[in-house]
C-alpha cells in the first residue's frame with residue numbers, strides 16, 4: 105500500500121520545478137468566500153492554490169494569501185489565461201499579477217484551447233488559435249514573471265497539434281484536465297506522461313453536488329478505512345500519479361481534505377475505484393465557440 109506523506113509530496117515538472125501534490129481549488133466560490141478559504145487552507149498547511157482570471161476571484165485569492173501570513177515564496181500559485189485574452193498574453197498576465205498582488209506566478213496555464221474573439225465572445229478568431237497563444241506564452245519564460253507555463257483542457261488531438269507546431273519550443277509543464285473516477289481519461293493521462301507533461305486533476309471530487317459522494321464503492325472503501333468519501337477520492341487521484349486541487353470554501357472541509365498522511369489505498373482499492381462504470385463530465389465544450397473535446401481521452 106502506498107503511504108507517501110501526501111501533504112509534503114511534490115511532482116517534479118519537466119522544468120525541474122516541484123508542484124505540490126495537493127492544492128486548493130477556487131472555482132465557483134461566491135464573493136467573500138475565497139479569501140477565507142485560501143487563508144484557512146494556508147494555515148492548515150496547503151502550499152498550492154489554483155485560480156483563474158475567469159473565476160473573477162484573483163484579488164480575493166491574493167487577499168487570502170496576505171492574510172495567512174505565509175510567505176509568497178512558500179506558496180505554489182497557479183492562474184490561467186482567459187479565452188478572450190489569447191491575443192493579449194502579456195496584458196492578461198499583468199492583470200492577473202496585479203489582482204493576485206504578486207510579482208510572479210509559479211504556473212501560468214492557457215485555460216482552454218480556444219481563442220475567443222474578445223469583441224464577440226460567441227466567435228473564435230479566424231486568424232489565431234492556441235498555437236499562436238502558446239508562441240506568445242513561451243516569450244514569458246525567463247522574464248521572471250512566470251516560472252512555468254502549461255495548458256488546460258487539452259485533449260490528445262489538440263496536444264498533438266500544439267507539439268507539432270514549428271513555433272512550439274517549450275513542452276507544456278502541465279496539462280490540467282478533468283480527472284475523477286467517472287472521467288478517468290487513461291489515454292490522455294498516459295499521453296501527457298509520455299510527453300513529460302504532468303497531469304493535474306480538476307473537479308477531482310466530482311465538483312458541485314458530486315454523485316461520487318454517494319457511490320457505493322467509494323462509500324464502502326471510506327467506511328472500511330474510517331475516512332471520508334472526499335479523502336478517498338483525493339487519495340485515488342494521488343495514487344494514480346496526478347496532483348489534485350479540491351475546492352472548498354468551508355474551512356472544516358478544507359482541513360478535512362488535507363488529512364491525507366499516514367494512510368493509503370491498496371492496489372485492489374484503486375482498481376475497485378477504477379472500475380466504477382458511471383461516466384460524467386463536469387466541464388464540456390458546448391459553451392465555447394469551438395469544439396475542444398473529441399472523445400479521444402479513454
Ligand code: NAP
Pocket residue numbers: 128129130131132154155215256257280281305306307308309310311312313314332334349350351352353354357358360361386387
Ligand atoms: P471539486 O473540487 O471536485 O468539488 C468541489 C465541491 O465539493 C464543492 O461543492 C465543495 O463544497 C464540495 N466539497 C469539497 N470538500 C468537501 C468535503 N470534504 N465534504 C463535502 N463536500 C466537499 O470541484 P471543482 O471546483 O470543479 O474542481 C476543483 C478545482 O479545479 C476548481 O475549484 C478549480 O480551481 C479547478 N478547475 C479547473 C478547471 C479548468 O478548466 N482548468 C475546471 C474546473 C475546475 P464547498 O465549497 O461548499 O465546501
